[in-house]
Every structure is written in C-alpha cells, then in structure tokens.
Amino acid sequence: MAGLAEKPQKQEINEVRVLLSTYGSRGDVEPLVGLAVRLRELGAEVRVCAPPDEDFAERLAGVGVSMVGVGQSARKLTTAAPPPSKANLPQRAAELIASQFQVIPAAAEGCEVLVATGAMPAIAGARSMAEKLGIGYVSAIFQQLTLPSPHRPPLAYPGRPFPPEVTDNRALWDLDAQSINALFGEGLNTNRASIGLPPVASVRDYAFGEQPWLATDPVLDPWLETPDLNVVQTGAWVLPDERPLPPDLEAFLDAGTPPVYVGFGSMAVRGGEEAARVAIEAVRARGRRVLVGSGWAELGLIDDQDDCFAVGEVNHQQLFGRVTAVVHHGGAGTTTTAARAGAPQVVVPQLADQPYWAGRVAELGIGVAHDGPVPTVESLSTALDTTLDPETSIRARTVAGTVHTDGAMVAAKLLLDAVS
Numbered sequence: 001m002a003g004l005a006e007k008p009q010k011q012e013i014n015e016v017r018v019l020l021s022t023y024g025s026r027g028d029v030e031p032l033v034g035l036a037v038r039l040r041e042l043g044a045e046v047r048v049c050a051p052p053d054e055d056f057a058e059r060l061a062g063v064g065v066s067m068v069g070v071g072q073s074a075r076k077l078t079t080a081a082p083p084p085s086k087a088n089l090p091q092r093a094a095e096l097i098a099s100q101f102q103v104i105p106a107a108a109e110g111c112e113v114l115v116a117t118g119a120m121p122a123i124a125g126a127r128s129m130a131e132k133l134g135i136g137y138v139s140a141i142f143q144q145l146t147l148p149s150p151h152r153p154p155l156a157y158p159g160r161p162f163p164p165e166v167t168d169n170r171a172l173w174d175l176d177a178q179s180i181n182a183l184f185g186e187g188l189n190t191n192r193a194s195i196g197l198p199p200v201a202s203v204r205d206y207a208f209g210e211q212p213w214l215a216t217d218p219v220l221d222p223w224l225e226t227p228d229l230n231v232v233q234t235g236a237w238v239l240p241d242e243r244p245l246p247p248d249l250e251a252f253l254d255a256g257t258p259p260v261y262v263g264f265g266s267m268a269v270r271g272g273e274e275a276a277r278v279a280i281e282a283v284r285a286r287g288r289r290v291l292v293g294s295g296w297a298e299l300g301l302i303d304d305q306d307d308c309f310a311v312g313e314v315n316h317q318q319l320f321g322r323v324t325a326v327v328h329h330g331g332a333g334t335t336t337t338a339a340r341a342g343a344p345q346v347v348v349p350q351l352a353d354q355p356y357w358a359g360r361v362a363e364l365g366i367g368v369a370h371d372g373p374v375p376t377v378e379s380l381s382t383a384l385d386t387t388l389d390p391e392t393s394i395r396a397r398t399v400a401g402t403v404h405t406d407g408a409m410v411a412a413k414l415l416l417d418a419v420s
Helices: 024-039 055-063 074-079 089-107 120-133 170-192 203-208 247-254 272-285 314-322 332-341 356-363 376-386 390-400 407-419
Strands: 019-021 046-052 064-071 112-116 136-141 260-263 290-293 308-311 324-327 345-347 367-369
Touching: 019 024, 019 089, 024 046, 024 055, 024 332, 024 390, 024 407, 046 089, 055 064, 064 089, 064 120, 064 308, 089 120, 089 170, 112 120, 120 136, 120 203, 136 203, 136 376, 170 203, 170 390, 247 308, 272 290, 272 376, 314 332, 314 407, 324 376, 332 345, 332 356, 332 390, 345 356, 345 376, 356 367, 367 376
Parallel strands: 019 046, 019 112, 046 064, 112 136, 260 290, 260 324, 290 308, 324 345, 345 367
Antiparallel strands: none
C-alpha cells in the first residue's frame, strides 16, 4: 500500500493514530464516520479534518470523534453563486489546498497515516501534507467515475467538455488528466513550493497514488479490473445508525400507509420550491402520502393537508425501511442506504456521479432513472408508476439481501494491518 510499507513493523495497533481528511458534502463526510468508529473499535486514535459545517461536527461528536474544520462551509460553497466554472475552479482549488496546508500539520501531529477523500484538489493537498510530514497515505473514493478505466469515459469538468470526435476511452482519460492539471496544477504546485516540495507532474495520478481504495459496494458499483490501476474495493463505509426517529415523524408514519420519501440531500436543487410542488403532486396523484426531506435545498410543504409531512436531518437507515419508495438525487450514500433498506428508488440526478448511480439503480431493477435533473408532474408520475410496481419492490428486497454491510470494518483492518 502506497506510503505504508515503510512504517515500523513493531508498532502495536492500539498505538496507531489516524487522520481522516475530506472536503465535500455530507456524502463525503458520512463514510468517515463509519470508518472512524471501526478504527476506534480496533484500538486506534482517530481525528477528522472536514468542512466546518455545524451538522458535520455534530455528527462526528455524536460518535465521540473530534473534528477540525478546514476551508469554508461546504453548504455555503454548494449553494453560493456563481456555481463552479472553468473561470473560478482554479482559484477555489488553490484556496482549498492552502487551507489544508494550514490545518493538517497540527491535526496530523503524532499520526502514522492519513486517509484522504473528497474533492480532487483536497486529496492532492492532503497527500502533499502526508509527504511533507513523512507519514503513510491512502486515497479513498466514494464513486469509481474518477478512477481511470478503459471500460468507461471520464466525467467532464465545468467549462472543459471533451472534443466530440474523441471517443476512445484511453484518449479521453489522457484529456481528463490534462484538464485536472489545467484546473488544479498551478494551485497545488504553488502551495507545494511554499513548503519546499517539488512540483507534481500529474495531479490526478499523484492524488490517487499507486493503490486507491474504492469505498463502494461491489453489488451496486462493481469495479472492472484494469491493468493500469491497482484498486482495492473495500465495500461502502456505512455505520449502523441506532438513532430513534423523532416522535412527530413516528406519529406520521403510524397514521397511515407507508409514504413516498422525497429528498435531495446536500444538493441545491434547481427551483427547490417548484421541485417540492412537482414531487408532492406526482406522489399524491398515485394515491400515496408524502414525506419531504428538506435538505440543503430547503424543500418544504405546499399546503397543510395531513397526507404530507416535512423532516430535517433524520436517521435514513431507519426511515427508508418504513417508506414505500425513495425519490432522491442519486448521491452514493443515499443510493446505498435505500438499496440496503430494500426501498424502490426514483433517482433524479443533478450532477457529477449521480447519473451513474441512477443508471445502476435502473440496471439492477430496483427503481427508475429519471431523464434529466428537472422533473415535471408527468415525468415523475411515470417514474413512480414503475417504482411502485410490486415487481420492483420484490426486486429491491432481493438486492438488499446481497448488499455488503462490513465495508468500514474491512477498510479499518486493512489500514491498521498495513501500518502495524
């Protein structure tokens, strides 16, 4: 494992100190909660660097893990204008890398290894600090679409579309490396020079290292081996959530048939108020009750009818087992949680890897991939007809029984075995 083989061989596992570092949305932070808990169960001391959002700090504090804030609020950045573009991405990346250079040295004091996840410049910045500090390093990815593979094309960055005449996947991945260097290379290497580190030729290859970890479920997200990259698929890092549901939510669930849940997590969904109206009307048209998750889009109710209820942050593992379907944005975490619960899904992808997860849901037969990010009452009603079909529900429950539940423990043991 890159950077770990050189560590002392006589160290006891209960002496190991680990720094987990990320920058991103809830979907980037929540897996670290699972890994941190499993590492502590094995005797390690764990710290986490993450965006300074209050809900992230509260979530980690709830499992007894201390968090050090890095960069600006992820929620504010996600909902801010203007959105990420070719023009502003380099500056945002340079600022993010600089903030990590400021925070990680103190946070990593006494640590033997650093695990980095999240946005590409965050991973590259974290590895630079591991290099500077002389500690072990592992990169972890929560979706495989950024890992170079001849089996599929890469995602294009904002403002940098691929030439339509280029169709060979290997050529597209070469262009992907060039785009990443153009967007993030100057910011990374300027910050590296400030602490005496040499420049990096390929930001992407440097960030991932020789053996990146893919922290996704092999049933939901099968990795096809490639000779160019030695990927370790650990399974998704999910921690069993024992938090009870709020009493008022329990009362709503008990008052009628299982509702359809509608929520878009950490996404600033286009036209949040209109999205809520469309979803509620489409679900009601199918004769179902509606449960609206407010999320970062701040979705809300459109009237005071008693067939509809709104919730904030709740235990999705408990909740998704009590709904008849889940309408969501297609984040890796939400897709995995719904699949584990056996809940049929309608995925309305907004950006990045979300169309991929929508496609996987459709391919597995556990739900529907909505065509495009902006649903109408008609399009969502059509999707719900398939999702609410009894055959889809049977298939969802069947797949739920095959989804792995031990990914975080697998990763924790791999990490500590390699270090010690």
